[in-house]
Amino acid sequence: MSIQSPGLFIAFEGGDGAGKSTQASRLFDALESRGIQVLRTREPGGTPIGEKLRSLVLDHGHGTIDARTEALMFAAARAAHASQVIRPALAAGTIVITDRYIDSSVAYQGAGRGLGTGDVRSLNEWATEGLLPDLTVLLDVEPSDGRQRRTAGEATEDRLESEPDDFHSAIRRAFLDLAEASPSSYLVLPAALEIEELAARILERVEALLGGRVRR
Ligand code: TYD
Numbered sequence: 001m002s003i004q005s006p007g008l009f010i011a012f013e014g015g016d017g018a019g020k021s022t023q024a025s026r027l028f029d030a031l032e033s034r035g036i037q038v039l040r041t042r043e044p045g046g047t048p049i050g051e052k053l054r055s056l057v058l059d060h061g062h063g064t065i066d067a068r069t070e071a072l073m074f075a076a077a078r079a080a081h082a083s084q085v086i087r088p089a090l091a092a093g094t095i096v097i098t099d100r101y102i103d104s105s106v107a108y109q110g111a112g113r114g115l116g117t118g119d120v121r122s123l124n125e126w127a128t129e130g131l132l133p134d135l136t137v138l139l140d141v142e143p144s145d146g147r148q149r150r151t152a153g154e155a156t157e158d159r160l161e162s163e164p165d166d167f168h169s170a171i172r173r174a175f176l177d178l179a180e181a182s183p184s185s186y187l188v189l190p191a192a193l194e195i196e197e198l199a200a201r202i203l204e205r206v207e208a209l210l211g212g213r214v215r216r
Contacts, residue, residue, distance in 0.1 A: 007089065007091065008090075008135075008210065010027070010096065010098070010133060010135045011133040012097070012136075013103045013136055013138050014141055015140075016141075016150050016160070017146030017150035018149075021042075023137065023198055024097050024098075024099045026203075027202055037094045037095065038095040038097065039094050040097045040098075041085055041099070044057060044077040044078070046080075046085050046098070047085060050078075050081050054077065057073045059159070060158075070113065071120055074105050074108075075105065078101070102121065102132070103175060106124070107170075107174035111174035112168075112170050117174060132185075134185070134209065135209055136178075138186055140176065140189065141191035141192075143168035143169050144165060145191070147165070176188070187202065
């Protein structure tokens with residue numbers, strides 16, 4: 001009996017206000033309580049340089065950031081994250097759960113900002129040396145629901161969140177297109193489902209993946 005490859009890489013994706021952080025943390029807790037080695041991380045961020053880039057690119061007050069600069073900042077943060085955090089953890093056999101990854105750039109910068117999904121994907125595959133998730137959980141949220149959910153508890157929205165609903169509709173479509181293009185690597189769930197039901201369905205899929213990795 002041998003393990004096909006060490007670690008398992010899971011990304012949570014979706015529009016703002018989809019509830020990714022809640023579900024990433026539920027999955028982390030469920031796996032950890034089973035004694036599985038698991039790491040939870042997020043983008044932009046995950047490394048000291050990534051956290052600095054996060055505040056530069058998300059906070060208001062740094063003047064105009066043009067679309068290409070924005071795409072390169074997310075890609076730079078991701079390059080550091082992939083090489084310094086995700087790859088070493090996977091090599092050590094850890095399950096890595098990230099809140100956002102390449103699909104966020106393809107959707108927000110490629111579709112939302114109009115840079116083109118193909119170019120943004122190529123840039124990010126170069127930045128990460130082709131490191132792709134084993135599973136992407138896409139929480140599909142209606143832009144108006146997302147806005148309502150994210151502003152319910154917080155007074156302010158970041159630079160990207162405060163874009164209008166049609167920007168968020170383009171992003172939603174781009175995420176769904178990515179999932180439709182590779183259905184076996186995606187689990188797409190409506191973000192409006194109950195938290196408990198979402199958590200159960202995500203865990204079921206991850207357990208199936210973990211089971212399937214052990215080969216005779
Ligand atoms: P996120 O951390 O999910 O927001 P929060 O923690 O405030 O809920 O993401 C921050 C914002 O950055 C979000 O609007 C999506 C955007 N983003 C991109 O535009 N491109 C990217 O590659 C990533 C990772 C995020």
